[in-house]
Amino acid sequence: MKHTHNPNFFERFSTRVTELTGSTLAFILALSSIIIWACTGPVFDFSENWQLVINTGTTIITFLMVFLIQKAQNKDSLAIQLKLNELVASHEFASNRLVNVEGMTEEELHVIKKYYIKLSEMTMKDESLQQSHSIDEAQQNHVLKQASEKHRTATRHNKNV
Numbered sequence: 474m475k476h477t478h479n480p481n482f483f484e485r486f487s488t489r490v491t492e493l494t495g496s497t498l499a500f501i502l503a504l505s506s507i508i509i510w511a512c513t514g515p516v517f518d519f520s521e522n523w524q525l526v527i528n529t530g531t532t533i534i535t536f537l538m539v540f541l542i543q544k545a546q547n548k549d550s551l552a553i554q555l556k557l558n559e560l561v562a563s564h565e566f567a568s569n570r571l572v573n574v575e576g577m578t579e580e581e582l583h584v585i586k587k588y589y590i591k592l593s594e595m596t597m598k599d600e601s602l603q604q605s606h607s608i609d610e611a612q613q614n615h616v617l618k619q620a621s622e623k624h625r626t627a628t629r630h631n632k633n634v
Contacts, residue, residue, distance in 0.1 A: 487544040494538065 493499055510527050517523035554575060561567045574582070 483544065484548065487541040488548070490538075490541050491545040494542075 507527070510523075514523060558572045561571045562569065571585070574585070577585075
């Protein structure tokens, strides 16, 4: 599906910068800059100005990168949260309370965590990993999803007729 939404300049810029700064080339360039700076120390007698160059440069870059990385991180986090919300909302047995789990207090989150820990403990007593995640189970889930989708499609079709 092609999206017609055109992100603004800052979104595109922050995403691209974070991709580039996370690359091997960026690391090599940064490391090379430090090595060159260190090698020029004797030329400048390790002066305060020589030290100020690296301190100022790294401070400015770090300051700006915090905002760029946070912008990209916020967007990625929101996208992941929406995908998870879709999974929770679409699953018949999932608790819809989890759709807005990020809006809960820390205390509420701990209560839910205890629930899942207990559920995990009960599952470990009942089944081995091979039993709880088998190829047969995957096939059965696939068949159930196909049947459910056919039913939803037929229901929508009947409502539109």
